[in-house]
Amino acid sequence: MKKVLMSFVLFVVTFDAFSFSPVDSVNTLMGTASTYNFSHGNTYPAVAMPWGMNFWSAQTGENGSGWMYTYSENEIRGFRQTHQPSPWINDYGTFSIMPLSGDLQVDNHLRGRMFSHENEVAKPYLYQVRFDDGTLVKMTPTERGAIFVVKFAENKRQFLVLDAYKDGCGVEIDTTNSCITGYTKNNSGGVPSNFANYFVVDFDQKIVDFGTRTNDSLMAKTTKAEHFAAQAYVEFDLSPNDSLIIRVASSFVSKEQALLNFEREVQDHSFCDVLLRAKNEWNEKLGRIRVGGEADPNTIRTFYSCLYRTLLFPRRFFEYDGENKPIYYSPYDGKIHSGVMYTDNGFWDTFRAVHPLFTLLYPEVTECVLQSLLNTYDESGFLPEWASPGHRNCMIGNNSLSLIADAWQKGFRRIDAEKALKAMLNQTLEQGSESSVGRNGYEDYHNLGYVPYPDYYEASAKTLEYAYADWCLATFAESIGEKNIAKEYFIKSQNYRNLFDANIGFMRAKNKQGEWIEPFDATEWGGPFTEGCSWHYTWSVFHDVEGLAQLMGGHTEMVKQLDSVFSAPNTYNYGTYGFVIHEIAEMVALNMGQYAHGNQPIQHAIYLYNYLGQPWKAQQRVREVLSRLYLATPDGYCGDEDNGQTSAWYVFSALGFYPVCPGASEYVLGSPLFEKTVLSLPGDKSFEINATKNSAEKVYIQNALLNGKTFENNYLTHEQISSGGIFDLKMSEKPNKKRGIKAENLPYSYTKIDKLKN
Numbered sequence: 057m058k059k060v061l062m063s064f065v066l067f068v069v070t071f072d073a074f075s076f077s078p079v080d081s082v083n084t085l086m087g088t089a090s091t092y093n094f095s096h097g098n099t100y101p102a103v104a105m106p107w108g109m110n111f112w113s114a115q116t117g118e119n120g121s122g123w124m125y126t127y128s129e130n131e132i133r134g135f136r137q138t139h140q141p142s143p144w145i146n147d148y149g150t151f152s153i154m155p156l157s158g159d160l161q162v163d164n165h166l167r168g169r170m171f172s173h174e175n176e177v178a179k180p181y182l183y184q185v186r187f188d189d190g191t192l193v194k195m196t197p198t199e200r201g202a203i204f205v206v207k208f209a210e211n212k213r214q215f216l217v218l219d220a221y222k223d224g225c226g227v228e229i230d231t232t233n234s235c236i237t238g239y240t241k242n243n244s245g246g247v248p249s250n251f252a253n254y255f256v257v258d259f260d261q262k263i264v265d266f267g268t269r270t271n272d273s274l275m276a277k278t279t280k281a282e283h284f285a286a287q288a289y290v291e292f293d294l295s296p297n298d299s300l301i302i303r304v305a306s307s308f309v310s311k312e313q314a315l316l317n318f319e320r321e322v323q324d325h326s327f328c329d330v331l332l333r334a335k336n337e338w339n340e341k342l343g344r345i346r347v348g349g350e351a352d353p354n355t356i357r358t359f360y361s362c363l364y365r366t367l368l369f370p371r372r373f374f375e376y377d378g379e380n381k382p383i384y385y386s387p388y389d390g391k392i393h394s395g396v397m398y399t400d401n402g403f404w405d406t407f408r409a410v411h412p413l414f415t416l417l418y419p420e421v422t423e424c425v426l427q428s429l430l431n432t433y434d435e436s437g438f439l440p441e442w443a444s445p446g447h448r449n450c451m452i453g454n455n456s457l458s459l460i461a462d463a464w465q466k467g468f469r470r471i472d473a474e475k476a477l478k479a480m481l482n483q484t485l486e487q488g489s490e491s492s493v494g495r496n497g498y499e500d501y502h503n504l505g506y507v508p509y510p511d512y513y514e515a516s517a518k519t520l521e522y523a524y525a526d527w528c529l530a531t532f533a534e535s536i537g538e539k540n541i542a543k544e545y546f547i548k549s550q551n552y553r554n555l556f557d558a559n560i561g562f563m564r565a566k567n568k569q570g571e572w573i574e575p576f577d578a579t580e581w582g583g584p585f586t587e588g589c590s591w592h593y594t595w596s597v598f599h600d601v602e603g604l605a606q607l608m609g610g611h612t613e614m615v616k617q618l619d620s621v622f623s624a625p626n627t628y629n630y631g632t633y634g635f636v637i638h639e640i641a642e643m644v645a646l647n648m649g650q651y652a653h654g655n656q657p658i659q660h661a662i663y664l665y666n667y668l669g670q671p672w673k674a675q676q677r678v679r680e681v682l683s684r685l686y687l688a689t690p691d692g693y694c695g696d697e698d699n700g701q702t703s704a705w706y707v708f709s710a711l712g713f714y715p716v717c718p719g720a721s722e723y724v725l726g727s728p729l730f731e732k733t734v735l736s737l738p739g740d741k742s743f744e745i746n747a748t749k750n751s752a753e754k755v756y757i758q759n760a761l762l763n764g765k766t767f768e769n770n771y772l773t774h775e776q777i778s779s780g781g782i783f784d785l786k787m788s789e790k791p792n793k794k795r796g797i798k799a800e801n802l803p804y805s806y807t808k809i810d811k812l813k814n
């Protein structure tokens with residue numbers, strides 16, 4: 057949770073194209089003060105290009121630990137190429153380099169060097185640290201490589217260790233050309249047996265001594281080692297004012313492709329050129345949203361730090377061959393294919409806001425992600441749900457269907473629609489070798505209308521997510537004229553109703569015989585739910601909030617229930633987990649009742665007030681979360697950041713709207729954080745959001761004008777934003793209880809509003 061702000065200095069951000077450098081507002085250390093037991097983000101300071109194939113990070117944790125960089129640590133053991141999307145998923149294809157002044161220590165447990173954060177610079181395009189012994193290291197990224205500058209401490213021996221980790225690796229030192237090449241096969245699952253990351257590490261200085269290490273034994277003067285785990289070391293003899301320049305690149309395709317990537321991206325480039333290119337690239341991507349007006353600089357830092365996190369994943373897992381055509385090593389069938397592949401994404405998290413943000417502001421990414429989804433289907437028989445780099449057994453749902461339906465409805469129509477429909481149908485009618493691939497419990501779900509518990513773990517969460525996925529499939533099928541399929545799946549999309557117990561007002565688990573599972577405790581985590589309890593999952597009806605409201609007895613009753621999320625005590629029953637999982641600890645720490653913003657299931661719930669004719673409650677709550685639960689500091693997130701999702705919530709909410717139901721092409725209104733925000737959209741269009749008189753107290757929308765005309769709706773359509781325009785809001789400290797209350801002003805729901813009940 058954020059610390060209390062001590063500075064209230066306000067400053068006006070100008071929109072001067074030359075001075076505008078949003079990347080310098082990013083703190084990549086946001087979220088790094090995390091542990092296994094309590095997450096303030098579980099992030100690491102990734103030095104990378106947006107969606108880059110390889111990220112780089114200083115490594116404080118020991119090899120193999122998901123907590124690669126922890127803010128409270130005071131030793132760095134390496135500078136690591138990483139592909140880790142989350143500590144819970146861990147890394148693959150990782151290797152590190154570590155410059156050492158003085159004694160040679162190859163082992164990662166012994167080679168750490170002390171540093172302090174005062175001597176550290178952490179930006180998306182640059183990480184720099186001066187160790188306590190005086191050694192200075194700088195690194196800057198390319199898509200598939202990096203350039204390092206090392207200044208060794210004076211009057212000390214000068215070593216560099218390359219650690220290729222484990223699971224089968226090779227290193228080879230070339231003293232003539234002053235470089236180390238090799239490969240590493242380390243992974244955490246989800247790869248075929250021929251998986252490898254091939255690397256080239258080149259030095260601009262002569263190697264004067266060298267050796268390798270395997271099985272804890274150092275072999276001086278050997279140039280080559282292949283083993284389960286392997287490291288290489290080299291020694292230099294630089295004159296006192298000289299620096300060592302290290303150029304690195306790698307490939308998942310082959311050794312030859314690694315050399316090609318090396319030649320293209322780093323070989324003849326200087327550190328400064330690469331740094332500038334990375335900086336410009338970040339500024340172009342981050343600069344598609346310009347926030348300003350009178351704003352606290354800390355708020356601007358938080359905004360761009362969150363936007364940076366949103367633009368890291370999914371990563372581009374493809375490379376360019378000798379003819380500059382995209383190719384990739386498939387983490388599904390182990391073959392080389394032409395085309396694009398993206399990975400390191402759990403759609404359970406990112407379908408909610410990350411991918412919808414791309415459809416609006418980074419459509420070039422959405423286009424490629426769609427291709428990548430169908431490539432995954434071609435190569436594995438399933439769409440991905442949690443890929444890193446191949447299918448991983450993690451989380452639940454068929455949220456890949458949300459990505460396709462959302463993009464399709466917003467006009468992304470270059471995919472093979474017939475194949476997409478086939479893939480989507482298959483996703484609901486089959487299960488892969490892992491329960492998270494395809495649809496676990498599909499037979500029972502289709503026969504009974506819900507996934508029974510305890511026959512299936514997390515059964516009720518699955519039912520709710522499948523019902524939404526079925527709606528996504530139905531809208532897609534309807535759009536391409538497949539009326540029968542659409543009809544069938546629209547009916548299935550109502551399956552959420554089967555788990556709502558009107559007597560208690562909550563979603564709850566049912567057994568195979570159709571009986572409620574007793575006893576019921578709304579605060580019981582796990583079991584039929586995923587990393588949450590019924591307080592969090594009862595709202596998981598993205599596509600039919602009106603239907604849910606009617607089950608609850610109407611809008612007034614649902615408002616009461618939603619209010620009680622925040623007023624209920626923050627108690628918990630850890631249920632089947634058997635211990636306090638970190639998400640529980642984070643909810644308790646928030647002290648916002650049962651509201652658990654540190655995890656994804658409930659992140660859309662505040663916006664539901666808009667469906668119930670009380671938009672001012674959403675406006676107030678959104679601003680409370682924006683200001684209380686995020687800050688660009690190491691402890692600045694209130695739970696796992698999760699591949700951009702928790703950040704994308706902030707980004708959207710700061711703009712003043714949020715995609716509650718991807719697939720409906722709507723963004724439900726909240727309360728914009730800034731006085732002025734400008735979105736740069738494709739086709740040289742812009743969408744300007746002006747919130748006059750906005751302040752920490754004036755969070756309520758008094759009235760709204762879209763392109764000069766009175767605007768009463770509680771949502772903007774994708775079309776309204778993407779075609780460009782001006783959205784003027786007048787803010788006030790008092791709610792306008794007459795605005796946005798009529799049935800025609802409420803966002804999309806599958807069920808039509810029952811005017812008699814509301």
Ligand code: CA
Nearest residue numbers: 655656696698
């Ligand atoms: Ca999470």
